Amino acid sequence: MSSQTINLAQSIPIELANSINNLASSVVLPAYLTEREKALLVKKIKKLLKEKKAQIVAHYYVDHDLQALAEETGGKVADSLEMANFGAQSSASTLVVCGVKFMGETSKMISPEKTILMPDIEATCSLDKGCPADEFRSFCNQYPEHTVVVYANTSVEVKAIADWVVTSGNALEIVNHLKKQGKKIIWGPDRHLGSWIQSETGIEMILWQGQCIVHDEFQVFELQELKKLNPRAKVLVHPESPAEVVELADVVGSTRVMIEAVQTMPDQKFIVATDNGIFWKMKQLAPHKKLIVAPTGGKDGHCISCAHCPWMAINGLQNLHDCLLSGTGEIFLEETIRLRALRSINKMLDFSRKKGLIAKKEVKKA
């Protein structure tokens, strides 16, 4: 079968793109806290976690105070794949998901008996927002013979439409598996990740045209200049970045792959093209290595977006404390939709466990 990618359009409709940008720029970030205020909040959060038999599950992109607290209290810091896996195996009755909403929804899909809280339920994702379920369903209906593969960064309604859910940590393996079965796929919503997967696997693919507002900002010319200034640095790129940026990479992969590269490669300097929240974990595992953030929007390496997701940045110690104290930010899902979406999530988790991409089942105590 010949490989082919059909680009549905150059981008999602301009009105939708504008509304996503407006949403991102209207985010209200947590107020500055002194070290004393932080210490007091950490103490109160630890007490609440014990009282409520709760654990924190934090993404690599959230504030380092939250990542440190998750680890200190027996929770987990991970990519979205391991976050989902940890939630499924945890014996906690409450999980506080520090990340964005689709991560909280995935936890609830897998663990409906648990209370799933988020410090701010408005923490969304441009990929999720850029793929409304009704439009995506109509799109898929035009290609009934295609297998629908969606990225985890989507709503529960979009996951309910999908045959498979993937993350950047398992997308290549799952799509290769589908290719061996002779499948053609619809891919949504990230166009850059989709193009990369297509070029790596050669599968026939129809692409939805969403994008991550953070990774889409990485700039090819400025990265070339930075490489010239740092000729010995290795370049690590997340595949949600534009293809021209990916082409400059020494390593392309998920957050987990990038962290492992910093930890295990002998090189001392790395230029990193992903959200800079990941630096905390990289520095923890490889404290002597030098990390440079890849240049984002604007000319001459000038930073506009600063490589940090506004919705990940909403998560802070204060709203984490408040959601635990008063139960705000709880995720609820409609049961029929949850069960439909769960099929594709479970397929992904089972596949990933079999392939050793995530830990096998083992219950984590709260």
Ligand code: SF4
């Ligand atoms: S970094 Fe990009 S993909 Fe991740 S949550 Fe933010 S907008 Fe979504």
